[in-house]
Structures are given as structure tokens and as C-alpha cells.
Amino acid sequence: MTNEEAELAYGSGQIxxxxxxxSGLVYDAHVNDYVKFLxxxxxxxxxxxxxxxENLSCEGNLTNWDLNYPSIALSTSLGHFDTMFSWAVTNVGSTNSTYEAIVGLPQGQALSIKEEPSILKFDSLGQKVSYNVRVSGTIDMRALMLGSLVWDDGEHQVRSPIVVFNLS
Structure with a gap:
């Protein structure tokens, strides 16, 4: 990654x-997902x-990263952080497709991004597959850390920017 601020410049991608x-894959989010986020x-x-x-209520312990959205923004305090994000993507590309994860990180950051699984396999259109991303590291005086996760099947590249920041 050559431009450390690039994640803030273009987000999930230029339209x-x-x-x-x-597009190959989509992140489905429904009204209830957005209500939980709000x-x-x-x-x-x-x-x-x-x-x-509508007369909807806020119930349970909710975090703002529960929204199935193609980007990760983690607000954290100075020091060590370790957060797991869970998402699901829906296949809208080829019937039988396999996507491999590619993590992009600028050099010199104390940031780790690990996806599980690292390969997503689809057997049909409309099939939904879940995956987890663990974002961990240490944030000191640097207030912003950037990376990305791209799912690539050789034809489609589905990109998720990852931004970690502190407000202290």
C-alpha cells in the first residue's frame, strides 16, 4: 500500500x-440491521x-460494528486492541466461485488483520457465507491505522477498507 491515507480518500471503492x-459479492443489510446500528x-x-x-425498540447490548457493511471502522483507546467482526456476503457472481482473502497493510504499523476462513466457496447464486475478521494491534501516538481486506476470485475484487483510530 503506497498511500497511507488512501482508505479515507475512497472508502469501499469508487462507484x-x-x-x-x-459485483460478484454483496453485503446484505436490512431495515432491522440499520435500526440496531442507530x-x-x-x-x-x-x-x-x-x-x-415504525414503532421499533432498542433491545440488547449493541455495538456499532454489528452492521453488515463492507467497511470496518474501529474506535479504540491508546494501547492494545483486539476486536472480532462477523460478516456475511451473498454470491451474485458465478454459480461456482471461490474467493481468496488478500490483506493490505502499510509497512510499519502495529496492526494485524486476520480473516477466518481465508477462502470463501460458493456453490450457487444467492448463497450467503459468513466470515470473521480479527483486527488487533497497538495504537500509540499515531491516531490512525489503515488497512484493507479484498475478496478476489480472479474476476471480481470485493474490497473492504479497515480504519482504526483513537479519539484521545
């Missing part, structure tokens, strides 16, 4: 309508009702 037609961000049920038009 290319021609590639969007044949609850984790501190919105109360009155505000959520204004947004959704």
Missing part, C-alpha cells in the same frame, strides 16, 4: 456502474420512530 452490474449510536426510540415511521 463504477458497469462493475456494479456484476440504537448502538445512541438514538432513542422516538428518533428511530421518526426515521423509520
Amino acid at each position: 463504477n456502474p458497469l462493475k456494479a452490474i456484476n 440504537c448502538s449510536e445512541g438514538l432513542n426510540e422516538t428518533l428511530i420512530r421518526l426515521i423509520t415511521g
Whole structure:
């Protein structure tokens, strides 16, 4: 990775309508997923009702990384961090496809990104496969750490930016 700030410049990727037609994988998120996210961000049920038009409630212990979204943003304190993220992708590309994980990290960062599994296999269109990403490391005076995870089947590259930052 040559430009450390690149993750903040282009996010999950520049929109290319021609590639969007044949994206390979998608991250499905539904209304309830977004409601959980809004609850984790501190919105109360009155505000959520204004947004959704429905009488929905915030229940359980929620974190803002529960949303099945193609990027990771982790706010952490100075020192060691170790967080597991769980996602699911849906195959909208080839019926039989295999995606390999490729992690991108700038040199010199105390950041580790480990995916499990490192290969995703699909046997049908619409098939959903889950995976985990462990983001760990140590953040000192540097307030921003960047990386990426790309799922590649040789035809499609499905990219997720990873940003770790502290607010202290």
C-alpha cells in the first residue's frame, strides 16, 4: 500500500456502474440491521420512530460494528486492541466461485488483520457465507491505522477498507 491515507480518500471503492452490474459479492443489510446500528449510536426510540415511521425498540447490548457493511471502522483507546467482526456476503457472481482473502497493510504499523476462513466457496447464486475478521494491534501516538481486506476470485475484487483510530 503506497498511500497511507488512501482508505479515507475512497472508502469501499469508487462507484463504477458497469462493475456494479456484476459485483460478484454483496453485503446484505436490512431495515432491522440499520435500526440496531442507530440504537448502538445512541438514538432513542422516538428518533428511530421518526426515521423509520415504525414503532421499533432498542433491545440488547449493541455495538456499532454489528452492521453488515463492507467497511470496518474501529474506535479504540491508546494501547492494545483486539476486536472480532462477523460478516456475511451473498454470491451474485458465478454459480461456482471461490474467493481468496488478500490483506493490505502499510509497512510499519502495529496492526494485524486476520480473516477466518481465508477462502470463501460458493456453490450457487444467492448463497450467503459468513466470515470473521480479527483486527488487533497497538495504537500509540499515531491516531490512525489503515488497512484493507479484498475478496478476489480472479474476476471480481470485493474490497473492504479497515480504519482504526483513537479519539484521545
